[in-house]
Amino acid sequence: MFMSDPTISDIKQILTDNQRFLIISHKGPDGDAVSSVLSLGLGILSLDKEVQMVIPDGIPHEFRDLPGATQVQRCISKPYDISIILDCSDLERSLPVLDPQLPDINIDHHISNVGFARFNLIEPEAGATAQILAAHFPDWGLPIDAQIAVSLLTGIVSDTLGFRTSNTTSQTLQISSDLMTIGANLNEVYQKVLLQRSFPGTQYWGFGLNRLQRKDRLVWTSLTIEDREKSNYPGNDDADLINILSSIEDTDISIIFVEQKKGTIKVSWRAQAGIDVSAIAVKYGGGGHPSASGAEIKGSLDLIQSIVLPDTYALLSLHSPIQTAPETKAGVYPILG
Numbered sequence: 001m002f003m004s005d006p007t008i009s010d011i012k013q014i015l016t017d018n019q020r021f022l023i024i025s026h027k028g029p030d031g032d033a034v035s036s037v038l039s040l041g042l043g044i045l046s047l048d049k050e051v052q053m054v055i056p057d058g059i060p061h062e063f064r065d066l067p068g069a070t071q072v073q074r075c076i077s078k079p080y081d082i083s084i085i086l087d088c089s090d091l092e093r094s095l096p097v098l099d100p101q102l103p104d105i106n107i108d109h110h111i112s113n114v115g116f117a118r119f120n121l122i123e124p125e126a127g128a129t130a131q132i133l134a135a136h137f138p139d140w141g142l143p144i145d146a147q148i149a150v151s152l153l154t155g156i157v158s159d160t161l162g163f164r165t166s167n168t169t170s171q172t173l174q175i176s177s178d179l180m181t182i183g184a185n186l187n188e189v190y191q192k193v194l195l196q197r198s199f200p201g202t203q204y205w206g207f208g209l210n211r212l213q214r215k216d217r218l219v220w221t222s223l224t225i226e227d228r229e230k231s232n233y234p235g236n237d238d239a240d241l242i243n244i245l246s247s248i249e250d251t252d253i254s255i256i257f258v259e260q261k262k263g264t265i266k267v268s269w270r271a272q273a274g275i276d277v278s279a280i281a282v283k284y285g286g287g288g289h290p291s292a293s294g295a296e297i298k299g300s301l302d303l304i305q306s307i308v309l310p311d312t313y314a315l316l317s318l319h320s321p322i323q324t325a326p327e328t329k330a331g332v333y334p335i336l337g
């Protein structure tokens, strides 16, 4: 996309004409969300503007060293003229209430993003929101220094799982290469984002792996609050176990059910190229990409599994002829059988 695109030039005009910016992303932030907020925040700060960066759940441990991370707040603390929401496919309930309620600018790469802001820059072909930002910083007169380059590359590497996802394109690599030229160290980013994992996180995986199940080309497991307590895992996510599940051979769709407080279950789907799980996620109030989606659903672990598993299995049946007999543990999820 070029400056001839009205949204690109509108955003430039807004950045030029205003002084106080709020930059915000979703709860349970991933590397792309954190990096996007930090990169755009630091970029606008360098224009001598006022910026507050807000991530309601704070910054996950592995991203705390990123440039600008200490300036991120959990709440909106002062007035602003323009709100910019990043990497957020929908206006989640847990976000702080914006004033006015709809954001001014919405920049995202989730295909399920409905364009809820005044100005919407949605590029579903981009591997990460950070990639969209990196591509358009020059259009907007924002500088990319070495610090911002590290942050942008972190977003791209984490969201593409190290250039492995199907939305990794030659442009993703081109932009990443440019960021390396500016000063981002790919090896360091890769180590920090994708290879290092904590001992509690690895123990937490163990509980999920113990419960691993499969039926034909569908694989799933669950993680509970008790698992997190036993392993001292500090987050309330799946510690990226879903990526291990989706690497299991002869698997088309993988799902993890993560028990949350207040009786909700966070469900994550991953699918092989050619299968779209985002529609299922949207059906349950979530969203995402064709190959990676999620939703938070009210109900007990057993109940949610008994509804979501057959629903997902039905989708799978449309794509692959069922050849093998079910291998599901008898009696655990009878509704699937």
Ligand SMILES: [Mn+2]
Residues within 6 Å of the ligand: 032, 033, 087, 109, 128, 129, 159
């Ligand atoms: Mn993203």
